[in-house]
Amino acid sequence: MTNTHQIAFQGERGAFSEAATVAFFGEQVEPVPCKDFETVFEMVTSGQVNQGVLPIENSLGGSIHRNYDLLLRNEQLYIIGEVQIPIAHQLLALPGVSLADVTTVYSHPQALAQCEHSITKRLPHVTKRIPTYDTAGSAKIIKEQQIKNGAGLASARAAQIYDMNILMTDMQDDSENYTRFVVVGPEPIIPTGEAKTSIVFSVKNVAGVLFKTLAVFALRDIDLTKLESRPLQGKRWQYFFYLDFMGSQYEERCQNALNHLQEITTYFRILGSYPRGV
Amino acid sequence: MTNTHQIAFQGERGAFSEAATVAFFGEQVEPVPCKDFETVFEMVTSGQVNQGVLPIENSLGGSIHRNYDLLLRNEQLYIIGEVQIPIAHQLLALPGVSLADVTTVYSHPQALAQCEHSITKRLPHVTKRIPTYDTAGSAKIIKEQQIKNGAGLASARAAQIYDMNILMTDMQDDSENYTRFVVVGPEPIIPTGEAKTSIVFSVKNVAGVLFKTLAVFALRDIDLTKLESRPLQGKRWQYFFYLDFMGSQYEERCQNALNHLQEITTYFRILGSYPRGV
Numbered sequence: 430m431t432n433t434h435q436i437a438f439q440g441e442r443g444a445f446s447e448a449a450t451v452a453f454f455g456e457q458v459e460p461v462p463c464k465d466f467e468t469v470f471e472m473v474t475s476g477q478v479n480q481g482v483l484p485i486e487n488s489l490g491g492s493i494h495r496n497y498d499l500l501l502r503n504e505q506l507y508i509i510g511e512v513q514i515p516i517a518h519q520l521l522a523l524p525g526v527s528l529a530d531v532t533t534v535y536s537h538p539q540a541l542a543q544c545e546h547s548i549t550k551r552l553p554h555v556t557k558r559i560p561t562y563d564t565a566g567s568a569k570i571i572k573e574q575q576i577k578n579g580a581g582l583a584s585a586r587a588a589q590i591y592d593m594n595i596l597m598t599d600m601q602d603d604s605e606n607y608t609r610f611v612v613v614g615p616e617p618i619i620p621t622g623e624a625k626t627s628i629v630f631s632v633k634n635v636a637g638v639l640f641k642t643l644a645v646f647a648l649r650d651i652d653l654t655k656l657e658s659r660p661l662q663g664k665r666w667q668y669f670f671y672l673d674f675m676g677s678q679y680e681e682r683c684q685n686a687l688n689h690l691q692e693i694t695t696y697f698r699i700l701g702s703y704p705r706g707v
Numbered sequence: 708m709t710n711t712h713q714i715a716f717q718g719e720r721g722a723f724s725e726a727a728t729v730a731f732f733g734e735q736v737e738p739v740p741c742k743d744f745e746t747v748f749e750m751v752t753s754g755q756v757n758q759g760v761l762p763i764e765n766s767l768g769g770s771i772h773r774n775y776d777l778l779l780r781n782e783q784l785y786i787i788g789e790v791q792i793p794i795a796h797q798l799l800a801l802p803g804v805s806l807a808d809v810t811t812v813y814s815h816p817q818a819l820a821q822c823e824h825s826i827t828k829r830l831p832h833v834t835k836r837i838p839t840y841d842t843a844g845s846a847k848i849i850k851e852q853q854i855k856n857g858a859g860l861a862s863a864r865a866a867q868i869y870d871m872n873i874l875m876t877d878m879q880d881d882s883e884n885y886t887r888f889v890v891v892g893p894e895p896i897i898p899t900g901e902a903k904t905s906i907v908f909s910v911k912n913v914a915g916v917l918f919k920t921l922a923v924f925a926l927r928d929i930d931l932t933k934l935e936s937r938p939l940q941g942k943r944w945q946y947f948f949y950l951d952f953m954g955s956q957y958e959e960r961c962q963n964a965l966n967h968l969q970e971i972t973t974y975f976r977i978l979g980s981y982p983r984g985v
Binding site for chain 1: 764765766767768769772881883885887914915917918919921922924925928930931932933934935936937938940941942943944
């Protein structure tokens with residue numbers, strides 16, 4: 430590891446995960462692109478980078494379940510922060526290319542879907558959409574192959590990195606398109622100020638058990654911000670629950686709640702307490 | 708519509724959804740293959756078929772969120788039944804092809820992943836995996852293109868339909884691989900015997916509201932079997948909740964619970980009451 434603070438993220442340079450990395454850490458860190466989420470976890474676990482930034486939930490698409498599963502599997506890592514950024518898709522093209530030249534739009538299938546109405550309405554010359562593996566990847570392809578009749582849908586950051594022009598801004602059909610990211614590291618932190626805590630647990634499959642679980646928090650006026658279930662492998666129709674609540678595991682009220690919760694769980698782990706993202 | 712009872716499902720003939728259709732209705736119905744989930748919903752809504760069968764949850768992969776979203780959107784349809792079947796991947800090849808001839812395995816990427824360990828261990832001659840759009844589609848491709856050095860991973864039903872041989876059974880690495888399907892139709896039913904009810908609702912974003920929601924059921928000893936959240940479009944970090952409970956909406960106890968629930972919901976809909984699947 431160099432002296433620079435290195436942060437692993439999934440995707441090409443200019444991906445929204447890189448934008449989230451910079452939004453959280455600032456420009457002085459070195460974002461390290463990784464081919465998939467597993468690699469981000471491996472890079473942090475092995476100490477090749479300092480921390481990792483992972484998308485956990487999108488306001489339109491819902492939870493990114495793969496990362497919930499990987500948080501469970503990577504027991505040595507802790508959530509140390511969260512950050513949310515707007516997913517604003519810009520229409521990027523090579524310098525010299527104008528709107529009238531663009532007949533093909535390239536991007537990740539989800540980005541193409543999120544901009545479908547805009548493409549039809551605002552880009553009457555476009556007759557073709559080509560799916561790519563990544564939003565920033567669409568910019569990279571256009572740059573490398575010097576495609577003159579195409580444009581990509583990607584972040585404003587991708588325009589900077591690949592030295593391309595933004596022909597049209599905010600192509601997303603729904604403006605309430607946000608992604609929430611978690612920052613993971615090898616050491617837990619003790620947050621100051623307004624904090625959140627993420628936990629994962631499983632419970633016995635008995636009547637009313639989820640109600641009892643939530644009572645642990647409700648009886649102490651602890652506010653929940655998220656409850657997600659994922660299948661427990663090898664146990665048909667049983668689940669792990671991922672729960673986020675307002676407060677830190679180092680506050681007595683929350684400690685009491687977590688002790689109470691462990692009276693009814695069969696598996697229990699604190700993923701981390703961290704400052705609430707804004 | 709013909710006189711035969713027609714049931715829409717997603718996938719090629721021989722797909723696991725077709726096996727689920729037959730497991731629920733018996734062999735006398737006519738399964739109608741559809742290219743995607745949306746088409747299944749459309750076929751039922753427009754009356755082109757009698758009912759539809761849709762996967763809703765897999766014991767390894769979790770909920771099929773797309774179908775939860777489509778249940779919400781298709782307000783004219785009701786859940787009238789459920790069925791779960793084991794997902795057993797068989798190795799299918801053309802007649803005359805033996806295990807020693809097989810160097811390539813074709814199937815849906817998820818099926819290839821679910822059988823990866825088995826392929827490596829039990830099929831030493833295999834050097835190549837080719838992803839296809841569908842498990843049964845892999846059998847169809849091998850049949851149509853008369854591929855002699857390849858085998859597909861698909862259901863036993865696909866072997867019958869495409870007249871292929873099963874070279875090896877139960878290729879899935881994890882035997883607890885089950886998928887639960889719901890049956891949807893244009894009219895609700897009144898179930899007799901042990902029943903389940905599925906509902907969808909949203910609540911005000913206030914402290915303890917999910918606890919109050921579950922109290923509605925816990926205070927009446929109504930057992931929950933599933934709770935799933937999906938994003939509420941246009942409202943950042945707010946959710947629809949999909950909840951299954953034991954009992955029928957026509958039982959007084961459950962009616963009271965549902966009336967009580969509507970005191971705290973901002974949106975509420977009963978997807979259906981139906982006999983519990985075995």
